[in-house]
């Protein structure tokens with residue numbers, strides 16, 4: 001095992017009856033790095049999170065958290081987690097929850113610092129049950145970070161957060177990584193993964209399909225996106241040279257192309273009504289869709 005890694009999974013296989021959720025997955029997470037864990041529904045992301053938290057053991061392979069067995073007291077003391085749902089006592093206030101949780105940790109963060117990182121200063125005295133869904137998510141985030149974890153697992157942390165809270169959460173996650181935490185974040189928001197992740201791991205069918213910085217993942221798909229108003233039907237657009245996908249985007253159509261200039265020439269030759277033309281570089285979302293498409297093709 002890699003002693004320097006904050007988390008290491010090696011050759012992990014995990015099955016639920018006949019369903020192979022993880023199929024020989026190996027992954028090491030470094031301190032100070034935010035890793036975005038991406039993948040379609042059923043890819044195995046939550047299974048990996050469950051293994052890191054010691055909820056279950058792999059049927060084959062090994063998982064270590066800071067050299068400890070996941071779920072052990074030592075590993076739990078070093079891990080903070082924000083899962084997709086949490087059952088917290090409705091009658092306790094935000095500050096009471098945080099004080100209680102901090103009391104489990106030897107080097108817990110001061111309450112004011114935790115409140116500030118999660119944007120909860122104004123809500124410290126409010127009962128948890130009287131908070132909105134997004135505010136409750138921020139409390140769950142605060143609980144995950146209050147013990148100064150060396151490994152922070154965030155399972156779809158932005159779900160239910162408004163745009164401003166989401167940006168604030170991203171900033172807080174960045175601060176925690178800069179302090180040295182190894183952060184693993186699952187998300188379906190590729191904009192979030194792109195904005196926040198130092199590294200992106202794309203899972204599909206329990207295996208790693210791609211692993212690299214957002215820029216490296218984008219570079220694996222030498223595609224560009226072309227949007228325009230066109231009178232051609234989608235089938236004609238899909239058949240243009242270089243085009244790998246065509247789909248409606250509001251009034252316009254979005255084409256993904258491997259050869260932008262060639263596609264553009266053919267498009268203009270075939271349709272003299274083309275308007276509102278816009279050519280953009282590949283976003284992480286396009287690259288991920290392309291990689292998944294190639295896998296299933």
Ligand SMILES: Nc1ncnc2c1ncn2[C@@H]1O[C@H](COP(=O)(O)OP(=O)(O)OP(=O)(O)O)[C@@H](O)[C@H]1O
Pocket residue numbers: 016017019020021039040041042043044045046047048
């Ligand atoms: N408790 C369970 N019993 C049986 N099968 C399960 C169980 N939990 C997960 N699975 C199956 O294991 C596979 C991986 O599921 P997992 O929840 O890890 O995926 P995921 O990537 O987290 O998906 P999502 O994005 O939908 O949350 C899926 O095929 C799922 O149906």
